[in-house]
Amino acid sequence: MQVGIDKIGLFTPNKYVDMVDLAHARNQDPNKFLIGIGQSEMSVADQTQDAVSMGINATMKYIDRIDKDKVGLLVFGTESGIDQSKSASLFVKTALKLKPEVRTFEVKEACFGLTAALMIARDFVRVHPHQTAIVIGSDIARYGINTPGEVTQGAGSISMLIKTDPSILALNDGHSAYSEDINDFWRPNDSRVAMVDGKYSTQVYLDFFTKTFNDYKKEKNLATKDFDALIYHLPFTKMGLKANRIAVEDQDEKTTEKLQNSFEASKQLSRHVGNIYTASLYMSLLSLLEKGNLPAGSLVGLFSYGSGAMGEFYSGNLVPGYEKEINPVADQAMLDRRQKLTIAEYEDVFNTALKDPVDGKELTSDDAAGTWYFAGTQGHIRQYKQK
Known part of the structure; x- marks a missing residue:
């Protein structure tokens, strides 16, 4: 099912x-x-x-x-x-x-x-x-x-x-998760604005991506080249670009171009809307669907990150006719x-x-x-x- x-x-x-x-x-x-x-x-x-x-x-x-x-x-x-x-x-x-x-x-x-x-x-x-x-x-x-x-x-x-x-994305079984109690970003009850250690948060994000992505590939017996797209939580688009560079490091030209193109498609909405926290990864998904021209069956990897910190990587396959939705x-x-x-x-x-x-x-x-x-x-x- x-x-x-x-x-x-x-x-x-x-x-x-x-x-x-x-x-x-x-x-x-x-x-x-x-x-x-x-x-x-x-x-x-x-x-x-x-x-x-x-x-x-x-x-x-x-x-x-x-x-x-x-x-x-x-x-x-x-x-x-x-x-x-x-x-x-x-x-x-x-x-x-x-x-x-x-x-x-x-x-x-x-x-x-x-x-x-x-x-x-x-x-x-x-x-x-x-x-x-x-x-x-x-x-x-x-x-x-x-x-x-x-x-x-x-x-x-x-x-x-x-x-x-x-009608859009069938979720695959399995995931990789990683969490640590850290203070890269937080908002106390007495503050209407967030507090963040920007450089630290960026490094934690990249570390969590590297770990969960590699763990997921090992668990599912997948290689980077098997993914048709990798999308990311985007607090700002350059953050996802850094993660994507890690993903394509040492990959062949075809894989690198494929994943660079899919990332470019996935970041377009974020570039014009900005950071929407919990929904940012899924705005990346919507942007990929609208601008990526991916065929049905494409394997999409998703990296979710929440400061404090929780990271998770999972995947899904595009369903035939998803363009209608x-x-x-x-x-x-x-x-x-x-x-x-x-x-x-x-x-x-x-x-x-x-x-x-x-x-x-x-x-x-x-x-x-x-x-x-x-x-x-x-x-x-x-x-x-x-x-």
Whole structure:
């Protein structure tokens, strides 16, 4: 029985910053951001978009094409939680009008959260083959104005439907995992912005990739040349490029070119959206599907990483007809709808979004009709509305 990804939806807020503008404002050479970091644009969430609203909007991309009565599980992975107790998934479940019998909860391990949700959902569907599962990764990456990590911010969500006989990616058995208790990135309860040791985090990421990739190949008796694509968690695209260089080291020209081309395809959405933490790996997957032109049956290797730290490598094969389940035109239109912010506007939006709105004050969205948004709190209870 095959289990895997049947549907996938992406959402990102309707505002962005151009990296050339940001570089000039910070007295930096634009190539430091464009080439050194590998980013062109960065989505910005205003006060009306949070992890919940983005997760709803990502799932809305496919919800009308599934049988909602078959959904038995909803797992929400995030490190941008909106409550210390109540799961973000319950707000999503209500907005999507899923049945009350759905099991639902939230998981957290930095950027590994959506992979954790996916593996839980895979095992659930194996035991309950007549049911499906929705998994969501949704985050706002914030490091602060004029900080070293500013250029690696972003906002967005990926939602996926997991089921038997999937239409996009059939997950293979087995995985390799590795974890250590380290402090490369963290966000204390009293901070709205993350704290990171950038150089250390990059090295840990590369070390975890090397170990899990090699362990997986050994476990599955595979060689690097057997993969048609390798994709990565991308806090910024240059990070994945470094991992990919490790992967193709000492490989023949054909393998090197194949995996370099697939990486180039997988990084395109990230280059324009930025860091979306838990969902970043799966935005890489969507970008590969839309821009990679891979044939059915292609073996895709996926490296997931969450600081603190947890790494995992696994694989899947593309299903015949997967192209019918993606809509690159609609995703490009979503990016094109975004308003380009001046640096002053971006800083104002960023700083305002760090503050909780006054209880009882209703917020309104300037996004397109049909978009879900955070409308403020009433009696300290979060309100979500559809425009």
